[in-house]
Amino acid sequence: MTLPASGAISLNQMHVEVGGSSGSTASINDTDIRALIGKSSGATMAFNEWYGATQFVADRQIDLDATYNSAKYAVNEFTNYTGVLGNVPGTVAGCIAARHDNAVIYTQGASTYYIHGTQGGSLNNIGSFRFNTAQSISGTSPNGSGGTYDWLRANGGGGTANFFDGKYWRIPSAFTDGTSTVHSGNYLISNGSSNTVAATFAIPIGSGNPPPTVFTGFSASINFPGPSNAGSYPLDYNSSTKRIVIQIY
Amino acid sequence: MNLDFEQTYLQISDNVMKMTMKPSVEFLKTKQAFIQTNVPVHHFDQLCFKAEVDIVRQWVLDSGFSLETHAYDFGSKKIIEVPNSNALSSYDASDIRKPVKGLLKTNSEDL
Numbered sequence: 001m002t003l004p005a006s007g008a009i010s011l012n013q014m015h016v017e018v019g020g021s022s023g024s025t026a027s028i029n030d031t032d033i034r035a036l037i038g039k040s041s042g043a044t045m046a047f048n049e050w051y052g053a054t055q056f057v058a059d060r061q062i063d064l065d066a067t068y069n070s071a072k073y074a075v076n077e078f079t080n081y082t083g084v085l086g087n088v089p090g091t092v093a094g095c096i097a098a099r100h101d102n103a104v105i106y107t108q109g110a111s112t113y114y115i116h117g118t119q120g121g122s123l124n125n126i127g128s129f130r131f132n133t134a135q136s137i138s139g140t141s142p143n144g145s146g147g148t149y150d151w152l153r154a155n156g157g158g159g160t161a162n163f164f165d166g167k168y169w170r171i172p173s174a175f176t177d178g179t180s181t182v183h184s185g186n187y188l189i190s191n192g193s194s195n196t197v198a199a200t201f202a203i204p205i206g207s208g209n210p211p212p213t214v215f216t217g218f219s220a221s222i223n224f225p226g227p228s229n230a231g232s233y234p235l236d237y238n239s240s241t242k243r244i245v246i247q248i249y
Numbered sequence: 250m251n252l253d254f255e256q257t258y259l260q261i262s263d264n265v266m267k268m269t270m271k272p273s274v275e276f277l278k279t280k281q282a283f284i285q286t287n288v289p290v291h292h293f294d295q296l297c298f299k300a301e302v303d304i305v306r307q308w309v310l311d312s313g314f315s316l317e318t319h320a321y322d323f324g325s326k327k328i329i330e331v332p333n334s335n336a337l338s339s340y341d342a343s344d345i346r347k348p349v350k351g352l353l354k355t356n357s358e359d360l
Contacts, residue, residue, distance in 0.1 A: 037264075037287040049287060052264055166320060166331070168302050172294045186301060186323045247295055249302050 002054045003036075009047050017055050165189055169248045189248070250312060250328040252277070252321065256301075260286065268297060270304050277311055280304045 003009060003017055014033045015026035026033065028045060036053040039045055140148040168186045253273040261267045264287045271279040282300035286293055305321035309328055312319075322329045 035289065038289040038292070049264070052285060053287070054285065166316060168298075168323075170298060172291050186298065188320050188322050188324075188329075247298055249295075249299050 002052060003050050005052045009050055011047075014050055014053075017053070019055070167248050172247055250274075251326065252308065252312075252328055253326045254305075263287070268300055270301070272308060274312075277308050280307065 003013055011026055011028055011033075012022060014028070014036065015024065015030075016022050018030075018032040018036060020026055020032075028034075028047075029041060031041070034041065034043075034045070036055065037045075037049050039049075140150050142148055167189050169189060170186045251273070255269075255271040255273075257269045257271075259267045259269070261283075264285060266284050266286045268282045268284055269279060270281075282304065284293065284296045284300060288296070305323070306316060309316060309319050309321055312328060314328060318331060319328055320331050321327075
């Protein structure tokens with residue numbers, strides 16, 4: 001319940017708003033109470049700053065971080081996905097395997113989806129993530145010299161390809177009076193539209209390239225230059241964990 | 250169906266920003282969202298995101314389309330027919346207009 005927009009307001013109301021029990025001990029400097037209005041610890045605060053405040057509940061988000069040495073996922077709905085990090089299609093092995101971290105993390109009562117990926121401990125110049133398409137298949141193709149070569153690639157998998165259809169995704173932006181410094185726009189997620197791309201990443205076992213497949217799922221293309229190019233990171237980027245967030249709504 | 254919009258922001262009190270989206274199509278109404286601003290910046294950003302999406306979804310409905318078959322594409326600035334519409338069953342149209350924490354309210358009015 002939103003706190004009152006005017007008139008009397010009590011610390012107990014603030015505490016209840018953040019999920020505390022009515023009448024239990026609370027302080028205006030408690031982390032969750034301060035978070036209602038974005039205050040730092042020990043900052044000057046007045047009760048009227050809580051007028052109209054509500055507990056924030058995050059919607060679906062995908063967090064990308066560099067905790068692990070290969071792209072992986074941790075979400076049931078993303079039974080399969082393929083990823084390209086830093087334009088190096090070398091993460092397929094991590095993508096096509098069964099679930100790594102079979103954990104769905106819930107925060108603030110909402111689903112938060114964690115997808116981890118990295119390239120050498122950094123998430124600079126992320127290429128794209130394409131969900132619900134990866135499955136390991138292999139085959140042979142002509143090599144142009146009368147013989148064949150073996151290949152292994154990601155192919156249409158068993159994931160819920162349409163799980164996010166009809167929703168939008170974007171990279172968080174830093175708004176200042178209605179403008180933003182890093183705003184990638186809002187992108188519609190739907191099968192068969194702009195998010196259908198040819199998936200060419202694969203691991204050739206021999207020479208040449210495997211035939212492309214068609215991706216039908218959620219494709220999030222993320223590019224940012226990173227510190228080496230003096231570029232900007234998306235809002236919420238964590239320099240120590242290399243974490244970025246994709247919002248979905 | 251082509252549909253562009255003008256988007257403006259106005260801080261109307263210490264804690265609230267008014268976001269207005271004015272459509273390029275006459276028969277659709279300008280819509281406003283009142284967004285709590287005294288929150289962490291990444292929360293505010295997501296509230297703006299939600300408001301933008303809620304409003305374009307409402308425009309899709311106001312244009313006589315179903316969210317199961319049509320959607321607004323910010324890139325092409327059009328309401329488009331969603332391919333494979335029978336695959337949209339996971340999208341629950343009742344999601345729209347649900348109260349959003351921190352998004353104080355969204356309304357529409359002629360300006």
